[in-house]
Amino acid sequence: MGALRILNDAICDCTACPRLVDYRQMIAREKRKQYRDWTYWGRPVPGFGDPAARLYVLGLAPAAHGGNRTGRVFTGDRSGDWLYEALHRYGFSNQASSIHRDDGLALTDCYIGATVRCAPPDNKPLPDEFERCSRFVEEEVRLLKNHCVVIALGKIAFDHYLKTCKRHGHVMPSPALKFGHGVEYRLPWGVTLLGSYHPSQQNTFTGKLTRPMFHAVFRKAKQSIERH
Numbered sequence: 001m002g003a004l005r006i007l008n009d010a011i012c013d014c015t016a017c018p019r020l021v022d023y024r025q026m027i028a029r030e031k032r033k034q035y036r037d038w039t040y041w042g043r044p045v046p047g048f049g050d051p052a053a054r055l056y057v058l059g060l061a062p063a064a065h066g067g068n069r070t071g072r073v074f075t076g077d078r079s080g081d082w083l084y085e086a087l088h089r090y091g092f093s094n095q096a097s098s099i100h101r102d103d104g105l106a107l108t109d110c111y112i113g114a115t116v117r118c119a120p121p122d123n124k125p126l127p128d129e130f131e132r133c134s135r136f137v138e139e140e141v142r143l144l145k146n147h148c149v150v151i152a153l154g155k156i157a158f159d160h161y162l163k164t165c166k167r168h169g170h171v172m173p174s175p176a177l178k179f180g181h182g183v184e185y186r187l188p189w190g191v192t193l194l195g196s197y198h199p200s201q202q203n204t205f206t207g208k209l210t211r212p213m214f215h216a217v218f219r220k221a222k223q224s225i226e227r228h
Contacts, residue, residue, distance in 0.1 A: 003143050007016070007136065010115050014149030015172040016132045020118035020125070027119060039080045041071030044118050047140055048073050049111030054225050057083070058157040059219060060198060061116040061125055068119035072101045073112050082199035082211070083112075083153075086218045109225070111147070112141050115160045123200075130160070137166050148191055148228045151220050154198035155179040161193065181213060184220060192224045 017020050030044025035149030045067040059079075062068045075078035084105070087093035095103075109168040116125040118134045125133075141147070141164050152158035166172055170189050171207040177185050180191035183195040196209075196217040203209040 002051065004047070004051050007013050007139050007143065010073050011046045011136050012046050013031070014044045014117065014133075014136075017118065017129045020116075020120055020129060021223075023121050024064075025067050027068055030070075030128075031113075032065045035065060035069060036068055042068060043071070044185070045071060045073050045110060045114065046117070047113040049107040050109055052113035052142070052146050053107070053109050053111040054150065054228065055221055056141070056144055056150045057110060057112045057147050057153065058161055059083075059112065059113050059114045059153045060156055061123065062119045062220075063123070064119040067114075068102050073100065073114055074098060075105075076100065078201055078204070079199045082204060082214060085211075086150065089215060090218045090222045092194075095156045103105055103117070111140075111144055111166050113137060115157055134160070134164065134167075137161075138167055149194065149224045150191060151194045151217060152179070152220055153196055154200075155195075157198075158193070158195050164193075181209070182217060182220075186225075190228075192228075194220055194224075209221060 024042050028040035045062040067073050067075055070076040074083045080098045086094045086097045087110060088096035091165060092107055094106045094150055096113045098105050115134060116129055150161055152161050179195045181197045185193045187193055194217055199205050199209060199214060
């Protein structure tokens, strides 16, 4: 069994955060009206993608009726619609949508993770929940030995990727790197870190994040991979 498979099995079995366990299980029982015929996943959501990936995409946490329903990261919600459309456009995905775990989606040269693996109330994990879940990101980053470009979806993912690198023994750049949409940093250990606003409905419905803005980040990622 591969190391990432072992890690993902451990993620799926985690019950370290009582508040998150209660919430994800409650959502799985009560469901949303339009998904009443679904059997919700209702567990922590593992990473997904190509173990040999050079592109690592890091998000915040599963959506209550997205990943928590389907069991696959960024699957079954509007944020996922934006993400997989962009990945498909730049050759990282074989299809532009992600509906359920058995829809035939496959990623090439890309792996997707999250800073917290359970759906949190109001999409807001607590500091101790981030801390307990950090071991999964740390191990995921360690196992993705080929990753050389990271897209952090939102400031939280951006900060947590850097925190993970610090825990791995890397010396952080000074002054501290600042998150922003479209920022690009070549880190001293050879990884290119790109920042993007998260494709949440709050950002996409208000126009804070547009498709051209979002796609531009993935175009940069593709170009950066080609340069590495």
